Amino acid sequence: MTIKVAINGYGTIGKRVADAVACQPDMEIVGVSKTSMNADAYVAKARGYPLYIADLAKRPDFETAGVPIAGTVVDMIAKADIVVDATPGGVGLKNKPMYEEHGVRAIYQGGEKHATTGFSFNSSVNYDEAKGRQFVRVVSCNTTGLVRVINEVDRAIGVEKVRAVMVRRGGDPGDIKRGPIDAIVLDPVTLPSHHGPDVQSVLPHINITTGAMIVPTTFMHMHTVQMSLKRPATREQVIELFRGHSRIGLINRAAGIKSSAELKEHMQDIGRPRSDMWENGVFEESISVVDGTELWLFQAIHQEADVVVENVDAIRAMASDVPAAESIRMTEQALGFVAVK
Amino acid sequence: MTIKVAINGYGTIGKRVADAVACQPDMEIVGVSKTSMNADAYVAKARGYPLYIADLAKRPDFETAGVPIAGTVVDMIAKADIVVDATPGGVGLKNKPMYEEHGVRAIYQGGEKHATTGFSFNSSVNYDEAKGRQFVRVVSCNTTGLVRVINEVDRAIGVEKVRAVMVRRGGDPGDIKRGPIDAIVLDPVTLPSHHGPDVQSVLPHINITTGAMIVPTTFMHMHTVQMSLKRPATREQVIELFRGHSRIGLINRAAGIKSSAELKEHMQDIGRPRSDMWENGVFEESISVVDGTELWLFQAIHQEADVVVENVDAIRAMASDVPAAESIRMTEQALGFVAVK
């Protein structure tokens, strides 16, 4: 029996999670929702996803465009075992009473606060703790990317302190309203940024200070991560460690990739759907140990993609008996995950 | 018996043509060539394309990275019925004696001058004239895009004069060296630009004046095309006309797409390889007839993609007996061409 999944919010994240869920052997999409007609509705139709809308008054907009509407969001919820709420930040909180009323499980995204669910998820850290919960939050793309490398180094070597600077893309590739056009924006202008505490929502014992800015690019955030280690380590040890983690992709020197743009191009070339990079893109050449115990690295985090696989695992963690390692393996196999070079 | 195709220059255009050729029922890739090791070599290997290099001194760079080298470019040429020369502009001319020496047919791209081949190709216009030629030039992305719409309107209605303004992307998505960052660059600063005469290399009887500029974007050129018609027409007639041409994609109002970025996003979403748009992206809402005989429209031209299908047809035009309409159909069927909404 498959897990019936509804996607509330068929946008940047929602459409990706829908496709990732649809190819899992133990899951099926019972519906996706949209608020207004646009090109994404044609995509949902082509994929065979039943389309639901919040406001039936908009039904004619869809139907005159040749896209049938299956019902309202409430109708969709009623058919689901679990909802992936991929609505814009803040909307998810407003949806909570609806999920409670229907007794349906829901997964929130990083745009919602930790307090909305009381539990923040990463498949490598706390998969087992999601079991039995009605509400789980998959942390944001940046937090997911930080958690993966920090947890891995912390478990194997021990992390005394993390300092990270996140250079974030201004808008998603299809977003034509957001800027900046020619500016580096401090966001926030205060230090430290909120990213450190968000990492602590998953890894409470980690001492971490972060800063963040926004630049005029559309694809991938770039992190400079520095970790003061509890004991000396070599870069080779760290590389070996990362090589063993399926969601940390090591970009090797021979590939000649040293930018977000070239990395996206490579994702396109290897046939990834929507050029998606589900793994952290860690630049192998950048991994460096300074003064014996100070690890430095650059990593690229695909803002639209790294949380997609975490959502799939969160579904299993909440609504099945599949153990963590097996879920991660299943998720990746279904997606045809092939290691980045 | 399949047509044996070599791709000389496995870059932006070459890698796309290679994949498009590889899926045609009557063609096969006998090799692709590169000058230095980078991520594209891994892609060629993964695709199973034998990889040749110009300079064997660079063989160790590839082989230590795990990419076997099949031989030199000359070795590759010797195995081919036809070469698609996708080397950077100007290099193709230098390769001509090599092709002549080996008596192999070659297809050049728009970066080479018309004089290099004496014949400039577009599948909708002069497919039959390519037959028997050793050298054929597929015109540039911009010229291909202009030729498609002008020829269609000219044949059905008659075109007195064309005026077009091309707003071009500054660099390809994976190109991190080229600018501008924050400028509109007149390129050339003189008017008219060379694009008009290039259209005339395929459609010599068309009176056309063009201007061109470059802006800080990476995906798709945007054309404003104005055609003074020989007789009155309505926008509905023009829409009907374009709907009948498989390489003119009409973007309808309900899709809500009004930019190059949203169009790229849609190409990703419908699963096009590398987000490629092989057709002209004509914005249906923009099509307008002013003063009875003055047609205006906006179209987006994917600089990396629209010539790919023309190269495949040029191969058949030169090296088979397949007629034009059948070649166009075969090319598109093999690629799984599905109409843009």
Add this chain to the structure above:
Amino acid sequence: MTIKVAINGYGTIGKRVADAVACQPDMEIVGVSKTSMNADAYVAKARGYPLYIADLAKRPDFETAGVPIAGTVVDMIAKADIVVDATPGGVGLKNKPMYEEHGVRAIYQGGEKHATTGFSFNSSVNYDEAKGRQFVRVVSCNTTGLVRVINEVDRAIGVEKVRAVMVRRGGDPGDIKRGPIDAIVLDPVTLPSHHGPDVQSVLPHINITTGAMIVPTTFMHMHTVQMSLKRPATREQVIELFRGHSRIGLINRAAGIKSSAELKEHMQDIGRPRSDMWENGVFEESISVVDGTELWLFQAIHQEADVVVENVDAIRAMASDVPAAESIRMTEQALGFVAVK
């Protein structure tokens, strides 16, 4: 006796008009207004402009930052002979009753509709008609730039039809919210755009069709202008014509400038305040006559600056007896207008 001018809205346009007015021998600034505290308030204070605010509840924000507040916007209006309304588009209409109540003249910007004033102004076209009016609208930067060249050619040679494509900057240099980041946006996606009718608000007899798009740059719009002439002309004639108009700047070949960015750099280098280019930047090399009667040219229009001098002239046209030619001369002399090379 000087004309007392108030600037309602001390932003991108307002701060420029304030400085231009302040240096005129026959005008003085009685006040400028802002809605909330930011760096511009420090600038107003340093310039010695009394600062007024709409909402006195915000007074502490300014005063704790060391910026004194002179009163409310209504207080400011009461001291003025004429108000330059440089508030955001649409707000000006709401301010009209306030100006009517105080019987004060007001100049609106191009963000307001023609209907708000019933009269749209350009100093080269209809200066004399502004006399005695309570409300005048200075047309937008793009319309001002089009009107200058069209009117000049029309008066000397005769214009049958104008076709113009405007490539517009996405946001002003200091605006960090607006995009796009990597897109060419059709704005509007329909053709023709509203710019043609706006030109007709000043030059009603001109037949003009326009299209417009937005690109990720911050400085200057770039126009491709084509004019079908009523009788043959040479490019030399047109160049001579433009050379005689003080607000059409000809950028000569030796300067090597072929982009908006280089033009801005040159404005900085010659010491223009805020790098402002008050003139049309017509690229001399681009001026071309095709087929005897078809004039083509590229011009750069500084979105923040070209209307500034028109506002100053509009003040004189409405509130003095100075004739047009003398006003234009005075405006430019006070600003230290030096011809662009």
Add this chain to the structure above:
Amino acid sequence: MTIKVAINGYGTIGKRVADAVACQPDMEIVGVSKTSMNADAYVAKARGYPLYIADLAKRPDFETAGVPIAGTVVDMIAKADIVVDATPGGVGLKNKPMYEEHGVRAIYQGGEKHATTGFSFNSSVNYDEAKGRQFVRVVSCNTTGLVRVINEVDRAIGVEKVRAVMVRRGGDPGDIKRGPIDAIVLDPVTLPSHHGPDVQSVLPHINITTGAMIVPTTFMHMHTVQMSLKRPATREQVIELFRGHSRIGLINRAAGIKSSAELKEHMQDIGRPRSDMWENGVFEESISVVDGTELWLFQAIHQEADVVVENVDAIRAMASDVPAAESIRMTEQALGFVAVK
């Protein structure tokens, strides 16, 4: 008697140093040099700087454009007490024999290696050591900006370790060739970057690790600087410290500036020539002390400007008896340095 200064290379840095030198009471410009005709030549002429060229064969290009040529670069050198070499990186080294032959002092920019001069200069650190030297190197814009804040904190509080991440602009505002357009480029992809050792060329005892990337902006680099302090300090102490340094500009909260673009806009508004910010732009709100001894801050460094004032001081340090504090005061007074809010 004034110090006679020649500017070899009248480009981005050279033209700024020329203007800064020209307004000093104890200096004069004896000439500036260019390699080919463009708009900058008109600027030099308008400023009254004698113009020299490397290759007299190009004299007609200038003279037909109305710009007289005073002679060759060697002629210029012969008239100078000191040369500011602002040629592109690497060219300066080739010029060294020429300076040696003429026994003229020369100041190099940060594009040259430390080894070219054996002495790297910052006015706050080692002004007195420049005396008597023939060759001095003013360190790069980024290094200058880092040195100012590190040295100030180190002298007053003590710095154990510095970790800095530099997000650099891709090209200068007038540079239309350089990218990237839509990418974050790791430059270099290895960690640490060369910026740390370059800081040590001025402050050899500082332990510093740095990383650097390039983004698609044109104005100002943005630094995230973390300093582990030798003893506890408060943010108020640090703010007080910076307030006392005339080349560290504190951007206060009330100005509402949180990006490079808004900072540039403010420099324009306060009338700085070429929008230049000669000081470090330290965001007061960002200054933070974490865990008692870990100082964090954001600072913006104007790549075209912060070294300009250092060049002026280096001239005095090498060719006069004026002491450091007096030179700094003279430089700033002549430029009309007014504190940033």
